[in-house]
Amino acid sequence: MTGANDIVSFDPARPSVEVGRVRVDAGAVDAAVIAARAAFPAWSGRRPDDRADVLRSWAAVTVRHAERIAALLTRETGKTIAEARQEAALLADKVAVTLEERVRARIAGYQIPATATRSNDCSYRPFGVMAVIGPFNFPAHLPNGHWVPALYAGNTVIFKPSEKTPAVGALMAELMDEAGVPRGVFNMVQGRGDAAAALVAHADVEGVLFTGSWPVGRRIMEANLDRPGRMVALEMGGSNAAIVMDDADLRQAVIECVRCAFISTGQRCTCTRRIIVHQAIADRFITAFVECVRTLTVAPGDAEPAPFMGPLVSREARDATIAFQNECSARGERVLLAARAFGTGSAVDDTKQGEPSEGWFATPGVLLAPRFERATDREVFGPVVRIAVASDLNDAISQANTTDFGLAASVFTQQPAVIRAAMDRLRAGCININCGTAGASGKLPFGGLGRSGNLRPAGAAMIDSCAYPIASMIERGDAVTIPAGLTAPDRV
Secondary structure (H helix, E strand, C coil), rough: CCCCCCCEEECCEEEEEEEEEEEECCCCHHHHHHHHHHHHHHHCCCCHHHHHHHHHHHHHHHCCCCCHHHHHHHHHHCCCCHEEEEHHHHHHHHHHHHHHHHHHHHHHHHHCCCCCCEEEEEEEEEEEEEECCCCCCCCCCCCCCCHHHHHHHHCCEHHHHHHHHHHHHHHHHHHHHCCCCCCCCCCCCCCHHHHHHHHHCCCCCEEEEEEHHHHHHHHHHHCCCCCCCCCEECCCCCCCCEEECCCCHHHHHHHHHHHHHHHHCCCCCCEEEEEEEEEHHHHHHHHHHHHHHCCCEEEECCCCCCCCCCCCCCHHHHHHHHHHHHHHHCCCCEECCCEECCCCCCCCCCCCCCCCCCCCECCCCEEECCCHHHCCCCCCCCCCEEEECCCCCCCCCCCCCCCCCCCEEEEEECCHHHHHHHHHHHCCCCEEEECCCCCCCCCCCCCCCCECCCCCCCCHHHHHHCCCEEEEECCEEECCCCCCCCCCCCCC
């Protein structure tokens, strides 16, 4: 039986093909919170090693179903099957990283002796019920990066997947059951924005772990202004800059900048959005960059031979990408290579032979800006990149920092002094040298500054957002301090 309030997803490469259909229950949020609260005492009371064993079971299940997960990711998000397989593999990798001793030690507690019989102890306590709000672009990996450390720390979880990827969300819940996660410890709620809003503002939720856009993150912060004790960890977007200096290995810089600008069809928070190139090599770099971009293939993610880019996730995402390009052009930026929509609903009639006849596809676009200014900076979540020229390193760093975001940056150079300056002065949580902005090691902290988040929401440091410290002074003998002015009894 279907209802008018169902959430339905379609294959972005074949919009006539339905991928997932889920029922939306108005009472699901309250029911999930009740279940999570009921399960919390027993789950948090387990030994950490027992919780680790459950997570190892989850990892094993994801490995066993890796190809099924990958196939669904391609069908529901449009990403290439190669990227989908990488995402599926990251589910088990996150468990392995979380259970490394150096990560577990972050919430293991410690003791500092004070006197012969007294110590100063620090222990860690889970927050309780934690809401995990997932994005569409990595609908399995990114929420998994939140709930694995949250569960290890002893919290119970309510997962709200993106309404663009309900089938992946449903599969995650199904596999959690197969892994033997106790009932109520992991809960999944399907819904739209109203369900997410109800969840993040719920009085009985102790934490919110979010990956998504700045506008949504801002609403989550507003909903929790009167709850300063609630953990709110935000991992949001970026207007990420790559600086290419005059001594850079140009071939390396071109390939990395192309890869990171257009990987995942530009739908990664770490994608390169802006490239700042030194004036001495600007003509050579730009010519080579555009020619390299022209070679990128665009097709359904499961096509043979394998394409570099699949479709965007929706018609709205594709239209927003083309609209952004048009806005930049209207204010004077030069279109070096036009992003062009094709497929179903395309405004382009001259579809090239071999291009898909349906789907939310767009070719990659390249723009040349006079320079980067904060007033014209914003994140576009699609395959368009902007280039500007800098006169020197100071100018390049200044232009890179003219953004309200601060997630990722990269610098291509061979000079140690330039590397030191970049590490000291670029405002970003992730700064790469001679490799692009997209991608990050799960063994490192991940997050950004400004509208990119609050520095603690992902990577190896994610566990810091899943437990809070308790400070204790513990006397293990009969020592007692008798201050001046107090007469103590000899015996009691």
